Amino acid sequence: MNIINPSALMKSSPSNGSALETECLFGEKIEILKENYDWVYCKLATDNYLGWIKKNNIGKSENPTHRVIIKRTFIYEDKNPKSNCLIYLPMGSKLFVEKIQNGWAKTTFFKKENIIIGYVPIQHIVEINNKIKDWVKIAQQLIDTPYRWGGRDTIGIDCSALLQLSYQTYGQDIPRNTSQQIQLNKNIIHDIKNLKRGNVIFWEGHVGIMIDSKNCIHSNAFHMKTKVEPLAEIVKRMETNFPIIKMMDFN
Numbered sequence: 501m502n503i504i505n506p507s508a509l510m511k512s513s514p515s516n517g518s519a520l521e522t523e524c525l526f527g528e529k530i531e532i533l534k535e536n537y538d539w540v541y542c543k544l545a546t547d548n549y550l551g552w553i554k555k556n557n558i559g560k561s562e563n564p565t566h567r568v569i570i571k572r573t574f575i576y577e578d579k580n581p582k583s584n585c586l587i588y589l590p591m592g593s594k595l596f597v598e599k600i601q602n603g604w605a606k607t608t609f610f611k612k613e614n615i616i617i618g619y620v621p622i623q624h625i626v627e628i629n630n631k632i633k634d635w636v637k638i639a640q641q642l643i644d645t646p647y648r649w650g651g652r653d654t655i656g657i658d659c660s661a662l663l664q665l666s667y668q669t670y671g672q673d674i675p676r677n678t679s680q681q682i683q684l685n686k687n688i689i690h691d692i693k694n695l696k697r698g699n700v701i702f703w704e705g706h707v708g709i710m711i712d713s714k715n716c717i718h719s720n721a722f723h724m725k726t727k728v729e730p731l732a733e734i735v736k737r738m739e740t741n742f743p744i745i746k747m748m749d750f751n
Contacts, residue, residue, distance in 0.1 A: 501529070501530055501531075501542075501558045501561075502529050502559065502560070502561035503525060503526055503527060503528050503530065503557055503558060504526070504557065504558060504559040504609060504610060505526065505587075506525070506588050506589060506593070506653065507523045507524065507652070507653035507655075508524040508553045508554065508557035508558070509523060509553065509554075510522045510524055510544070510549065510552065510553050511539075511551055511552045513552060514536040514537070514538075514552045518552070520649065520651075521549065521551040522544070522549050522551065522650055522676050523652035523653045524553060525592045525594070526593035527561060527564045527567075527596075528545065528594055529544075529546075530542040530544055530553070530558060536552070538555050539554060540555055540558065546673055547664070547675055547676045560610055561596065561609060563596065564594035564595055564596055564628055565595070565596055565627065565628055566594070566596075566597045566605065566627055567593060567594045567625065567626060567668075568590065568591050568592060568593040568594075568624060568625055569591070569630075569632070569669060570624050570641060571591055571641050571645070571654050572590050572655075573589050573621065573625070574587070574588050574589065575587050575595075575607060575609070575618035575619065575620055576604075576618055576619045578619060579602060579603075579604040586616060587618075590654040590655065591638075591642075591654045591665055592654075592665050594628065595607045595609070595620065595625070597620075597625070603621065604620065604621065604622060605625060606618075606619055607619070626669075629671065630669075630671075631670060632669040632670060632671075635666050635669050635670035635698070635750075636666065636697055636698055636710075636711055636717075638665070638666040638669045639663075639665075639666035639711075640728075642654060642717075642726045643717065643726055643727065643728060644726060644727070645657055645725060646724065646725050647720060647721055647723070647724045647725055647726065649721075657719050659707045659718050659720060660676060660677050660678045660681060660707055661676070661719070662707075662709070662718065662719045662726060663707050664676055664681075670750075678702060678705060679705075681702070682702045682707075682748075686700075686749055686750055687748065688747065688749075689747035689748065689749055692747065695710050695731070695747065696710065696712070696713055697710060697751075699747060699748065699749050699751075700747070700748050700749075701731065701744060701746075702744070702746045702748070703738055703743070703745060705742070706718070706720070706738075708731075708734065709750075710731070711728060714730055715728055715730055715731065716729065722737065
């Protein structure tokens with residue numbers, strides 16, 4: 501089964517009032533493990549995250565061939581930007597493309613058992629296995645995106661989702677949470693003076709991405725958005741309670 505809405509809230513328990521764990525994105529595959537009335541407990545294939553989502557978020561779908569590479573796009577009713585928008589797709593969404601013609605990708609998806617045909621601008625998508633060398637440039641697309649704990653839809657994201665979504669464009673699916681991301685097999689940087697673009701900084705429960713030797717992009721609750729600021733300022737603000745744990749090279 502696949503996610504058929506732009507995103508689906510994955511909760512810690514089958515209740516609207518329970519904590520948000522993460523979000524599953526359009527076209528991502530899930531494995532249903534058990535059911536509870538209007539909810540299913542499932543595993544998200546992208547990162548093996550486990551949690552509860554509402555049944556109305558899932559349905560059948562063709563195997564995806566492409567994914568969304570920009571902050572957000574739309575599926576249009578026709579090959580015309582003035583036509584009706586059928587649904588929005590956040591960065592990281594996966595879709596099946598039947599054919600590409602005149603700058604538009606024809607896609608099909610299911611809604612309440614009906615097959616819907618729509619069109620996406622080709623400059624907003626790439627083939628599913630495409631690899632972008634400068635993945636930090638993708639993270640920079642998300643500057644000023646509101647901060648949201650557990651958020652992964654680009655309407656609102658948290659720090660680890662920023663890393664996961666942007667690094668996915670480098671051709672690697674990585675874990676969702678900082679506690680797992682910090683365990684990845686990457687080269688360790690031992691001197692803060694040696695930092696460069698594409699290096700990643702971990703604090704306890706927080707992560708940021710270096711855009712150059714001095715500036716870091718991170719989604720954070722202090723600014724309540726995704727922001728670029730000097731690493732020295734972040735360290736000064738956090739070092740009393742949250743010193744840097746690890747610096748890693750993700751290039």
